[in-house]
Amino acid sequence: MAFFRSHVLVSVDPECLKRGALEVVDALHDELVAQGLNDEIQVLETSRIGDPVLFGPDLMVYPEGVHYACISADDVPYIVTEHFLKGRPVEKFRAQERVVVDEELGAPKPKEVRVVLRNIGKIDPNNIEDYIAEDGYAALAKVLSEYTPEQVIDVILASGLRGRGGAGFPTGKKWQFARQNPGDIKYVICNADEGDPGAFMNRRVLEGDPHAVIEGMTIAAYAIGSRQGYIYCRAEYPLAVKTISIAIEQARDLGLLGENILGTDFSFDLEVRIGAGAFVCGEETALMASIEGRRGEPRPRPPFPAVAGLWMKPSNINNVETYANVPQIILRGAEWFASMGTEKSKGTKTFALAGDLKNTGLIEVPLGITLREIIYDIGGGIKDGKGFRAIQTGGPAGGCLSEEHLDLPIDYEGLASAGSMMGSGGLVVMDTGNCMVDIARYFMDFIQEESCGKCTPCRIGTRRLLEILTNICEGKGQDGDIERLEELSGWIKATSLCGLGQGAPNPVMSTLKLFRAEYEAHIYEKRCPAKVCKALITYNIIKETCTGCTVCARNCPANAISGERRQPHRIDPDICIRCGICMQVCNFNAIEIN
C-alpha cells in the first residue's frame, strides 16, 4: 500500500463547487504529478471543512492541520511548491480565526480621543434606550428646561465648534444668523451626502449612533426656531438611511420628536431625503435644490441659506459630525470642548484613513495633532515596507501633501496654508508606487465627470485640464504644458460658481508645487518615475524567478503572455495592455516593470 506523507482535503460542498472546488482538485492533481509529488501527497474530497460562505473553497492539510481558505486553481502551484515541496505553509492563504473584527473601527489608539465616535460599536443603534442609557437626550432635556435659544447659541459660540463639512465656518455664528433672520418657517438640514471619495466617517456615525445626530439637530432647531428638518443622505448608504429612519420613528414614539417635545411647547420633526448619485449635491445650495425635487445645481451665494435657503426660507445646514458634537458640548460644557484642539480649531475631528497604510479605518483625534502622528503612531506606517510619498486630504477639492508637511499640526488654517484643506476628513495615504501626475489626472477625471455644467469655467476648464494631464500621462506632454496647467487652474479657481469648480484645480496645483520634477520627467524624458503611466512602461518576466506556473498567462486579459508549462514565460510588449494583472496574481514576484 502506498504511504502518503500528507493528505490534502478539499471541501466539495455545493457552495464550494459553485466557486470552483473541482478546478482546485484538478489543479492539485496536475501540479502534484508535475512536481513529482503524487506518490507522497494524497488529494481527497470531503463534504465540508469550514463555513463555505466565508472560506470556500477551502483545503485542509494533514498531518499539519493547516487550513487554507478561499483558494482558486491559480493558487495551487504556489501552495504545492511552497508547502509540499519546501515544507513552508503559505501564511497568506491560511484561514483566519473567525473572530468578528470591525475592520473600520478598532479599539481607540493611544493618541485618540473619542467624542463623536464614543458610542459607535458599543450601543445598539436600533434601540433608543441604549442611547438614552449613555446620557442620550439629556442635553435636549437640559436645553429645553434651562436655556433660552440665545443661551444655546452662546454655548456653541463659546465652544469654538466649526463646521465639519469642509469649510470650517463657526457653527454658533451660522445658528445666530438663522435665528436673527425673521420668518415663521425655518428649516434645519443635515448634510449627509459625504461625497468625497475616501471618506466614510459620516456613514459610520449615522449607522452607529443615529440619535446623536437627531439630538443635535433638534437642539439646533430649538436655537434657530425651526419646526421641520431634513436629513439628506446619499443613496450609496442604504444601511445609514435605514438606521436613521428607524431612529426617527423611535424618537417620535418617545415624544422626543413631533409635537410638544418633552411636554414643552417646542415642536420639531424630521424627514430623510435620499440623493441619487451626484457629487455636487454635497454643496449646500445644490443639496437644497435636490430636496426641493429639482436638478441639484448650485446657485450663487449670497443670499446665504441662513437668509434664503430651502424653499427660500431661512435655513441652517450643517454636517453630520457637526451635529453629533452638539449634545456633548451642551452636557460637558463649552470649556471642556474648547480645551481640546488649537487656538482657532477646537475639539476633535474624525478621519478616515485609507490607502497604503498598515492600519486603515476610522479614527478620532484632537485637532492640532500632526500628520506624522496620524500616519505612523496611529496608522502604523506604510505597509509592505515601502516609503511614504504623499497624503491626500480634503477630497477632490483638497490637495496632496508631502514629506515636508508631516509635522504640520492639523487644523483648518494649517491645512489651507499648506495648499490643501480639511475637507470632510478623508485621508488617503500613498506610497512610492503612486505617480502623482496620474493622481492629479484621476481627480480631474472625477471632477469633470461630476461638474454639473452650469458654469463655463468648471464645465470646460476642468475638461481642458484633464486633456493636458492625460496627454502628459500618455507621453504626449509638450514644453509649456506646466505653464498652461498653472494659468488655467488660476482662472478656474477665480471664476467658478461654486466650491466644486473653485476647488477643482487644487490637486493639480498642489502636486505641481510639490512634485514638479515628476511632471518634468513625464514631459521631457517621457518617463514615469513611479512606473505607473501605462504608455511609459513595459512589463517583463524575470526569467530566473518564473516557475512557469501559468497563472499570469491564464489571467492576462489580452493573451499577451506565452510560454510552456514549467518554462519561463514571456510577455509580448506589442499585445500587452499594461493592466498590471500579471503582477498582482504572480505569487513568485517574477514580474518587473521597466
Next chain:
Amino acid sequence: MLKQIDIPENDPVAVADRRALIDEILAANKDRPGGLMVILNEVQSKIGFISEPMQLYIANRLHVPVSTVHGVVSFYSFFTTTPRGRHTIKFCMGTACYVGGAPQLIEKAKQVLGIEPGQTTKDGAITLEICRCVGACSQAPVVVVDEDSHGRVRPNKFPQLVRGLTEPGGN
C-alpha cells in the same frame, strides 16, 4: 403638452401591475414638498429604471412639464432609462480603490464577462457599472454585487464572485 410617443407593450406603463405600483408611489408622495425626487427614487428602486413613457406618465400625473421630470432623471447618475441585468456588479472607483487596484480589476471583469462597464451581458444576467466611493475604503478595492460589498478583491478571484450569478437558477 401631451407628446405623442410610442409605448412599447412591455413598458411598465403598459403592464397592469407595474402601473399600479407607479400609481401607488405617486399617490403616497405627490403632495409632499419636493416629492419628485422621492417618487423617482422609489420608482427606480422598485421597478429598476425610468423609461420615457414612465417619465411622461409621471409628469402628467404631477401636472409638471415632462422636461422637468426628464431634467431631473438625466441629472442624477442613479436614475437609468433602460432596464439593467438581474444582477449589478459595481466597481468602486473612489480614490482608495483607484490606488488599491480597481483599474486592473475592471480589465479582468471585461475579460471574464466580455462587456464594457455600462453594458449588460447578452443573457441579461449581469450589468457592469463603475460607481463612486461606497464608503468601504479601508477594504479597497471594493466590488458591490447587488447589495453586498466585497473587499480586497484580487483580479484572479473575480471569476468566483460572478460564478453564482451567471448559472441558470443563480439568484
